[in-house]
Amino acid sequence: MTLPAIDWAQPWLVPYRADGEAAMQAVAHGDGGVATALQRIRHASAPDFVGQDALPAGHAYEAHVFRTRTVPTRDNLHDFFNGLVWLAFPRTKRRLNELQAGEIARDGVGATRGPLRDALTLFDENGALLDAPPALWHALVARDWHTLFIGQRGLWREARLLLFGHALLEKLVTPRKPITAHVLLLPAQGENGEAALDDALVAGSLDPQALKRKPFVPLPVLGVPGWWGANEAAGFYDDPTVFRPSPGRGIPGA
Structure with a gap:
């Protein structure tokens, strides 16, 4: 399989560049997909990466990750970057997953996530x-x-x-x-x-x-x-469709 080209020189990719380039190389030259590539470069603090077919039908993704300590992974950029964040920030990702799984265990999976799951997502x-x-x-x-x-x-x-x-x-x-x-x-x-x-x-x-x-x-x-x-360029920020004015609401922690 192949993934789209990524410009690893971009400043926002600095924390992910080393693992990202290694994983992309593994995807390009390996005999598996994204999960296999991430698994090859994972370190001890990260979870195991498995194929998406490891997630049983009808099972909540976050609950499955919490229970199995594995991350079902599809062959796409979305899950590729999810894996890179797991590699860079495993404790934070585990905490997010723990909180998600706790909410699912308490309330189940409904039409809406609820305020905490919504914020976590x-x-x-x-x-x-x-x-x-x-x-x-x-x-x-x-x-x-x-x-x-x-x-x-x-x-x-x-x-x-x-x-x-x-x-x-x-x-x-x-x-x-x-x-x-x-x-x-x-x-x-x-x-x-x-x-x-x-x-x-x-x-x-x-x-x-x-x-x-x-x-x-x-x-x-x-x-x-x-x-x-x-x-x-002059005028770059003079675009109210992107740089929108404040609605007048304070932000906690400001």
């Missing part, structure tokens, strides 16, 4: 984390795009935006201006490595009661300075 699919000077965070919360991206543009040299959601990463294989992440403020951490961030997330950002309130802030990620050459 949103973060898992489309979440991002921002470590930035307070001036940037407050401008983001206020959707003051001029201050965020122009007036305080230089402050982005002191910021770090990490994309966590695997659907978000999948969409960015073909970058488009409207692609928007749901951002959480990154918890304080003494180190900057992925392992330290994994620990910090589990300890500080995945509180179920806080997540139910959906403390996410929308951020069009290709507006980040240095992430896309087009945002150097």
